[in-house]
Amino acid sequence: MNKKINKSDFKTDWSYSPAPESTDHIKIVKKNDLFINGKFVPPEKGKYFKTINPANEQKLADVAEADKSDVDKAVKAARKAYDKVWSKMDPSERGKYIYRIARLIQERAREFSVIETMDGGKPIRESRDIDIPLVSAHFFYYAGWADKLSYAFPGKQAKPIGVAGQIIPWNFPLLMAAWKLAPALATGNTVVLKPAETTPLTAMKLAEIIQEADLPPGVVNIINGDGKTGRAIVEHEDINKIAFTGSTDVGKMIMKSVAGTGKKYTLELGGKAANIIFEDAAIDQAVEGIIDGIFFNQGHVCCAGSRLFVQESVADTVISKLKDRMESLIVGDPLDKNTDIGAINSKMQLEKIKMYVDIGQKEGGSVHQSSCRLPEKGYWHAPTLFTDVSQSHRIVQEEIFGPVLAIQTFRTVDEVIAKANNTPFGLSGGVWTDKGSKIFQVSKSIRAGVLWANTFNKFDPTSPFGGYKESGMGREGGLEGLMPYVNLV
Numbered sequence: 433m434n435k436k437i438n439k440s441d442f443k444t445d446w447s448y449s450p451a452p453e454s455t456d457h458i459k460i461v462k463k464n465d466l467f468i469n470g471k472f473v474p475p476e477k478g479k480y481f482k483t484i485n486p487a488n489e490q491k492l493a494d495v496a497e498a499d500k501s502d503v504d505k506a507v508k509a510a511r512k513a514y515d516k517v518w519s520k521m522d523p524s525e526r527g528k529y530i531y532r533i534a535r536l537i538q539e540r541a542r543e544f545s546v547i548e549t550m551d552g553g554k555p556i557r558e559s560r561d562i563d564i565p566l567v568s569a570h571f572f573y574y575a576g577w578a579d580k581l582s583y584a585f586p587g588k589q590a591k592p593i594g595v596a597g598q599i600i601p602w603n604f605p606l607l608m609a610a611w612k613l614a615p616a617l618a619t620g621n622t623v624v625l626k627p628a629e630t631t632p633l634t635a636m637k638l639a640e641i642i643q644e645a646d647l648p649p650g651v652v653n654i655i656n657g658d659g660k661t662g663r664a665i666v667e668h669e670d671i672n673k674i675a676f677t678g679s680t681d682v683g684k685m686i687m688k689s690v691a692g693t694g695k696k697y698t699l700e701l702g703g704k705a706a707n708i709i710f711e712d713a714a715i716d717q718a719v720e721g722i723i724d725g726i727f728f729n730q731g732h733v734c735c736a737g738s739r740l741f742v743q744e745s746v747a748d749t750v751i752s753k754l755k756d757r758m759e760s761l762i763v764g765d766p767l768d769k770n771t772d773i774g775a776i777n778s779k780m781q782l783e784k785i786k787m788y789v790d791i792g793q794k795e796g797g798s799v800h801q802s803s804c805r806l807p808e809k810g811y812w813h814a815p816t817l818f819t820d821v822s823q824s825h826r827i828v829q830e831e832i833f834g835p836v837l838a839i840q841t842f843r844t845v846d847e848v849i850a851k852a853n854n855t856p857f858g859l860s861g862g863v864w865t866d867k868g869s870k871i872f873q874v875s876k877s878i879r880a881g882v883l884w885a886n887t888f889n890k891f892d893p894t895s896p897f898g899g900y901k902e903s904g905m906g907r908e909g910g911l912e913g914l915m916p917y918v919n920l921v
């Protein structure tokens with residue numbers, strides 16, 4: 433049943449006067465079933481869990497919890513759709529469906545942005561200007577490849593691999609769904625997708641669009657649940673490929689579970705990116721890049737620039753400008769267009785961030801937080817930085833996934849390269865300098881999948897993304913993002 437959201441449902445006492453984006457135009461389904469074989473169906477065991485708005489802890493909706501038998505039902509639907517329809521369809525026809533999905537998302541972009549912000553806590557400015565436009569861009573981009581695979585892989589035939597099980601996290605809910613679905617569909621595979629437990633709502637809206645786009649039943653199945661549901665997908669014997677984005681710990685479990693089964697897999701896991709500022713950088717721009725690197729999406733970003741390295745001669749200037757800039761960040765109502773930092777996605781994540789801030793202090797780090805007032809209800813964390821930390825500190829080595837920056841200094845290029853590489857992760861990094869030669873030297877020497885020069889956190893569907901070491905394997909995006917979904921013959 434669709435119910436209009438009243439503004440009073442989401443009232444929170446903010447310490448300033450926000451002008452929130454209207455919620456009048458959106459419809460949140462209050463009881464979300466599983467999307468299997470083109471229909472919304474209740475779960476076998478009849479269990480539902482609630483999803484809340486982390487900015488005010490109010491319930492938004494109930495969501496069906498899929499158990500093993502529901503997973504099996506979804507995989508069977510995906511298999512049938514694969515065998516009978518999708519893998520046999522003319523690729524240009526497949527492309528038309530994907531274009532249709534892209535256009536429908538564009539048409540309903542405002543609705544998607546508002547729901548993404550309410551369910552996940554990210555500022556509306558980010559969901560409206562970054563997440564949702566990138567979602568449709570991904571579908572447009574891969575729709576274009578659907579009938580051009582022979583150009584992507586000259587001299588080879590790209591055959592689909594079958595049913596893909598896709599498990600996504602809560603930091604970019606709809607965007608991660610797009611990263612997974614678009615290349616899989618363009619290459620002729622069918623899908624069982626599981627969104628994260630705390631952010632299921634935009635994926636359920638996507639299911640509505642998939643119905644509206646008239647996609648053949650079973651090509652995309654979307655089922656919710658917790659880690660057990662994810663595990664049931666990974667372990668299902670009729671799944672041919674697993675695509676996972678999330679924590680390194682779960683990624684390792686998945687690797688063990690699929691070992692020897694012949695299932696293909698891609699893993700996009702954690703990160704601890706080095707953001708490197710040389711003395712010849714444009715300092716004011718670099719400060720903006722540092723802010724964006726660590727505070728974008730409350731720091732819930734796998735490629736966040738969470739380790740800052742500043743050349744010693746400019747360290748005092750950079751840190752002082754950084755502290756000034758942190759003061760001007762607005763922490764508050766995610767639906768307000770002026771908000772820079774929204775709510776932390778869940779209570780559990782907030783506790784994890786606080787735990788690391790404690791650890792950082794106990795290990796001798798000096799902490800600085802912006803003096804913003806945090807709302808009483810909901811999950812919030814002030815923008816935070818640490819100085820007086822070294823390579824051995826846990827907050828320098830481990831992924832916090834929150835708005836917490838660890839700052840170190842360096843003197844030479846070789847020193848900073850060695851420090852930047854001293855991490856189990858290898859997802860991303862940034863370098864800020866006036867000298868092209870330094871950019872090449874640093875980007876060549878840092879073992880990370882993505883290196884930004886004089887910018888940070890720039891994403892584009894044409895550009896491959898993925899990591900080395902404990903940051904995972906395989907690439908998503910770009911031509912490379914087609915590879916995990918095809919067998920080349």
Ligand code: NDP
Pocket residue numbers: 599600601602603626627628629630657658659660661662663664666677678679680682683685700701702703733734781784831832833
């Ligand atoms: P998880 O890795 O647990 O969650 C990612 C996805 O995997 C979710 O859909 C989750 O379901 C599902 N999942 C959980 N357990 C299993 C399992 N055994 N088998 C298959 N799927 C499973 O991350 P968390 O949400 O617990 O976050 C923990 C930490 O992970 C964060 O603090 C952060 O450091 C890191 N993280 C990194 C991300 C990245 O992009 N690199 C993204 C998200 C988190 P459910 O939501 O129900 O738990």
